[in-house]
Amino acid sequence: MSDKTTQPVKGPAELLPGWTAGAPDADALFAMAETALEQLPDMFKPHITDVVIEIEEFADDETLKSLDIDHPYDLTGLYEGRPLTERSIDQSGGMPDRVTLYRIPILVEWIEGGERLDWLVRHVLIHEIGHHFGFSDDDMHALEDGA
Structure with missing residues (x-):
């Protein structure tokens, strides 16, 4: 398990080549x-x-x-769908599974926590993807450590 807090913090240009000012937009978070x-x-x-x-x-x-x-800043990501562990071969159709990352709450957590933004996006995404697999929180931590 790596200790992210000991890693050097990258500046905006290192995280997002070509990014010079302002908060990263939706396209930048999507790329991450x-x-x-x-x-x-x-x-x-x-x-x-x-x-x-x-x-x-x-x-x-x-x-x-x-x-x-209660507060929109408290939700950074959401998985919507049926976890793989709950599916049946008898089911068909339906909407595709979806992971939504919420840009403003992620940016607020990034600013307040001081963690690298790409790591934070990765953490939120892997947590939500974990729900797709029906993983427990411990399983999700192991997946994140392996990614």
């Missing part, structure tokens, strides 16, 4: 998420090809209410 997906162990990749990754500014009021979350 794509990089994180590429770094997952090969054994997981065939099972996530149909998972849709989206970036939104905040969760909407309905989503927050359904999760009993």
